[in-house]
Amino acid sequence: MGTYLTPIITRTRIGLRGLAGKVLAVDALNSIYQFLALIRGPRGEPLRRSDGKITSHLVGLAFRYSRLAIDYSCRFIFVFDGPPHPLKRRELEKRREMRKKAEEEFYRLISLGEYEKAFSKAVVAVTVDDWIIESSKRLIALMGWPVIEAPHDAEAQAAHIVSRGDAWAVATLDWDALLYNAPRLVRYVTITGTEWLPSKQRARRLEPELVEMSVVLEKLGISRRQLVEVAILVGTDYNEGVRGVGPKKALKLIRTYGSIERLPESIKKSIPGYEDVLNIFMKPIVYETYRLEFREPDYEGLEHFLVDENEFSEDRVKTLLERLRRAWGKQLQAHLDMF
CATH class of the missing domain: 3.40.50.1010 (5'-nuclease)
Structure with missing residues (x-):
């Protein structure tokens, strides 16, 4: 969500x-x-x-x-x-x-x-x-x-x-x-x-x-870190947030106090462990290397997968395959036009 x-x-x-x-x-x-x-x-x-x-x-x-x-x-x-x-x-x-x-x-x-x-x-x-x-x-x-x-x-x-x-x-x-x-x-x-x-x-x-x-x-008028702290006050997939605090109120709090750390204790106690959530967003775990390969569609494989295995209409799949052929052709032409 x-x-x-x-x-x-x-x-x-x-x-x-x-x-x-x-x-x-x-x-x-x-x-x-x-x-x-x-x-x-x-x-x-x-x-x-x-x-x-x-x-x-x-x-x-x-x-x-x-x-x-x-x-x-x-x-x-x-x-x-x-x-x-x-x-x-x-x-x-x-x-x-x-x-x-x-x-x-x-x-x-x-x-x-x-x-x-x-x-x-x-x-x-x-x-x-x-x-x-x-x-x-x-x-x-x-x-x-x-x-x-x-x-x-x-x-x-x-x-x-x-x-x-x-x-x-x-x-x-x-x-x-x-x-x-x-x-x-x-x-x-x-x-x-x-x-x-x-x-x-x-x-x-x-x-x-x-x-x-x-x-x-x-x-x-805030930094990225402050935007993350606004989100933590509202609530994220990793924490509950502060009861009764929506985006506008959270933004006002961060603008006023500068950070969660400086918030009144009555508010800060509602988000224990917020530093861990902040770290998830500020230093996310991602793959630095990954493979990106855009290939020509496997038209025969698609027809078998959709029609034979998943019972799609043959006519609809023919339309799909024609679109993909044309899209691949346009992509190749655009690449050639660069040279």
């Missing part, structure tokens, strides 16, 4: 054209969760093949990113989470419990025929298993894009990749990439341009937004 910083972060709408020709480091699980929540059948159930294995994520990965590749000449580096940091395990356990309750409510509503209400629970009830992760990695590799597994948090590794100039921005909905010092972050990289809001029972129109670290810090 990441840290809630939305009210204080400056964003610029750039549209899909603002992504043209860019390489994006994608927070893979962030995208996969979106597909699992939103790509569903008429009764709110995820799409499945005949043996029951879920395929909603494969539909989303194949068709969103092939469209972005052909229409906007984008390329992608998909970064997956590694084993969770010990401090994050408690948060992950809370999320599992929340999803379990939402899943139970989802099936109760389905049994009553209340499909619209059930869909709102489906968005929360999403779970990811080994099949979903491994099948996603296989599909991405067949499409010719690099797959990297981070030591811990995918956003930390993605931020590092962008910082080194191997990608233009981190593509994620979460703000944690900023805390990990990503120079640029792009939100809402989507073709359909809508997001379902469960609490309001409606969808809203979305457009890609660019967030630049230098702009954020200048507007807020």
